[in-house]
Amino acid sequence: MDFPGAHILSIQQFQREDIERVFRTADRMEPYAQRTKLTRVLEGAILGNMFFEASTRTRISFGSAFNLLGGEVRESVGMDSSSLIKGESLEDTARVLSGFSDVICMRHPEAGSVAKFASASRVPVLNGGDGSNEHPSQALLDLYTIEKELLARGRGIDDLRIAMVGDLKHGRTVHSLSKLLSLFRNIRVVLVSPTELAMPEELVELLKVAGHQVTVTESLEASIADVDIVYSTRIQEERFSDRAEADLYRGRFRLNQAIYTKHCDPNTVIMHPLPRDSRAEANELDSDLDANPNLAIFRQTDNGLLVRMALFALILDVTQLLEKYEQPIPWHNSRDPRLKPLDDQA
Ligand code: NCD
DSSP, X not given: OOOXXXXXXXXXXXXXXXXXXXXXXHHHTHHHHTTSSEEOTTTTOEEEEEEOSOOSHHHHHHHHXXXXXXXXXXXXXXXXXXXXXXXXXXXXHHHHHTTTOSEEEEEESSTTHHHHHHHTOSSOEXXXXXXXXXXXXXXXXXXXXXXXXXXXXXXXXXXXXXXXXSOTTTOHHHHHHHHHHTTSSSOEEEEEOOGGGOOOHHHHHHHHHTTOEEEEESOHHHHSTTOSEEEEOOOOGGGSSSHHHHHTTTTTTOBOHHHHHHHSOTTOEEEOOSOOOOSSSOSSBOGGGTTOTTBOHHHHXXXXXXXXXXXXXXXXXXXXXXXXXXXXXXXXXXXOOTTSOHHHHO
């Protein structure tokens, strides 16, 4: 893939060597994210961060990643405060905003909307989530996390055993992750969801065509016994016609420490793209798992910053210039570097 100037719309643009390039660039971002060094390599550059659908971590993570490389961020948040509500087309919005920015990140509730926007943009556009369709930067940070967690256990991504759990029909993170896993070898994927919220057939097919072993089930306990990763997801209530319908499924696959201890191998890694739904105690991951060292959910968000910094550096073609624009950190750094998988810290 030719990174400089590329739009990132789908994870299917990536080949294995591109993923390797993103991950090894992400590794180089750690000192900047940890604030042991500054780089001003994107000084003067502007990111347009356009989030037309709810977001906390993806929006702030993209924005912070850009800031950490020295760039500035301008934001538009929510449909109500943008001219889309006055009937402006996505293409016109793109024509205007791309005149103000060097790169744009966008999230929108409609599948395909970010590609439509990109078709009229004069600068690279990164898909921050388009409806139920895709969330490519999340898939990259998820796989980067999987790589790091498994490395600490002496394993690699090939031969991975993963259970994806929850709303696999609407969850764009599991859609993009499944597409990404289809590039690797000999993966065992267990898809755990209510039948009504099953993974779309074409994605199951894609995994099978890649030679992976796919099991579809409605039972959480039976499927988490023999996997490296349990990847839990939220019921995507915003994609249902009403909340009552989403309530039918909420809490169906709740994982807590007792279930983990009883059914999982002791080293099983627990992931979730977040936010986890913590109403009514917990609907996916119980807070009693917070003390479990294999809960990787906050390592995922830390890794997300590194991966998004890498994407910006590759797309704006500054990976060779990071060190040239380094500066010492003038302030006292009291950060606790809690980035590494726990096994690595021993
Ligand atoms: C996810 C999303 O928006 O698709 N969150 C995220 O970006 N980390 C998952 C979700 O909202 O459940």
